[in-house]
Amino acid sequence: MQKNTIPTLSISAQPELIEFLEKNIWHEELIPAKLVINNHPFDIGITYRGNHTRKLRKKSYKIDFGTYNEEFFGREVHFNAEYCDPSLIRNKLSFDFFKQIGSLSPDCRHVFIEVNGRPSGVYLQLESVDDLFLQKRQLSNGPIYYATNHQTNFSLLTTKGEPKSSLIAGYFRKLGDSEDDFDLEKLIIKINTIPRNEFGKEIIKYLDVKKYFIWLCGVICTQNYDAFIQNYALYRNGETGLYEMIPWDFDATFGRDWNGRVMKFNRVPIEGFNTLTARLLDVKEFRVQYRILLEEILENYFTVSEFEPRITNLYNLLRPYIALDPYKKDAIELFDKEPAFILQFILQRNHYLRNQLNDLV
Template identity: 45%
Template sequence: MNSYNDIQSYKVHIDDDDYKYFREDVWAEEPVHAELMVGDNVYDIDFLYRGAHIRKVTKKSYQFIFPKVTSGMKELHLNAEYIDKSLMRNKLSLDFFSSIGVLSPKSNHVLLTINDEFQGIYLQLESVDRFFLKRRKLPKGPIFYAENDNANFSLMSPIRKGIKQRFESGYSLKEGDEVDTAELGNFVYQINTISQKDFETEIYRYLDVDKYLRWLAGVVCTQNFDGFIHNYALYRRSDTGLFEILPWDYDATFGRDIHGEEMEYDYIPIQGYNTLTARVLDVPSFRSQYYLTLKKILEHQFTPEYLGKKIGLMFREIEPYVKKDPHLKGTIKQFYSEPEFILKYITNRNKYLRAHLSELL
């Protein structure tokens, strides 16, 4: 990944007729063939839209799929970050998760041009797939994306308002097979059926509890409201058989909701949400472990001092490109005010969580 001092430029070329058709149907799921130029290198790619509500705004998000594995990657995601006027929350969140010991995709800002028309600054997100694991020298294993509210670790569906027909519903399989999908369904079933007295010992057969508690602390700090039932990926290590959870799509954080509106710093309780979280925190030893984990994070990583340096560096290095982005001219004033807004949120959220740590004892 490139440093901010050398933001990478991506130049995409699409046949004019194909591009015209592509732009006319923003809900199309089929890719168009394109050429991607990065410096002196040219790659064949499949180019397609990504996201849902972002397709309704002027600045779209995209996905690159390489027919051949390129630089150890099969696909890349380019997020417009249009709702987040700071253009920093997603990266700030993912880097924060990484700093607290949670497996997290890397991200970096890039510049995008399509058919010689500058589209602006984007956030490139690493895809969570087999190549993600390979780059980290992690063991192979199935990967699932949580794609809707059914990914709530419950047997009950908030969508159907009844028992799920399939306990693994709510997820899309990124890597793996039908056996792996069945294992996910069994995991959800066990979460809900292991007795209270056996949960502390039995859950270790399915879940990396330490990683889960670190992830929980990260969601609670950043206040990603949707993060408890989607906006995450599950990875099951083949060497241990244990599930780990990874953050994904974290632009609605640090005091803003999915619409970009202010979210009060005390909106999400220190205990978080979802069925698995409730069952884990019902165990005194796990609750005590969560207390110690969160307390340490509030002292070291989730502070205005630690994150303020990262915010300042990120702001200074993307500012020249944000000012040139053709889609952000009307919101540039808010871009300049967002660092202070984010730092105020961190300060207030940190104080709030510290004041409520005693609830975990």
């Protein structure tokens, strides 16, 4: 494969099964299919993935190979349509940024997908956060939960202020057992009930605070409004026993929301807004720790000079494929404007956050 190209994946399945999926977008069971890349065929199971994205014209897919596949760095792989992101690069920019600042983050790459001979367009191939994710990084085994809806706000109440039906409502257990559910409930109870004067010394028994702040810095910089209440993975490190955050679904970033609409650079405050973040930043030593981390990231990593070559490279890589994407080919003009739009957001967001650092005294 040449350096300036992306892989083409050819997926084939019985037409009636594809038609069944199209008519039953919430069907979770995999249908049998075949995937071919570089003339290498693989037997797979495939279905749609996501929540509101299933209602969009261009659907996202989940693919399961049954066993570990080195070519696709996983057993289960997600293919995100990135339909609402006119640049198609925000997720990848975000995940690469998280890695750079020291946070756990899924591997990803862009691919071009064809289904039964018809182009489906440019997708982002995304590593699943599961047992293989941990093994590849030589991390100890531990439970993993996906935060799938806005009830996962680390509060006893929903975002509407109503008591939750379950403290772990909205969490999908990817790895672990029912005993781990009890442990997660305990974490949420502790977050909400530890007395203010004891919170700093008690929460470190349950949460890796520094890693949480690194994740928080990534969320604050990229301005993912949704990440405070959903769209993350939660991992309890088997060695330390402490919970860590992993970013997930970061297409609504860099100045656009989940519908692709413009979001002003000052929409999310420097303090964030979920219960856990508020309680952590209520502790002065934690607040200072967060400020130091964020200041370093704003100085060295979240800058136009750092992002410009990455954005340019991704733009040049994807540009030839946009005309082949049936869902994006009519929006090439907007795609062409996105690099400048993202860089302007980074400049404005960086300046805004630097001016807000004094609020963390």
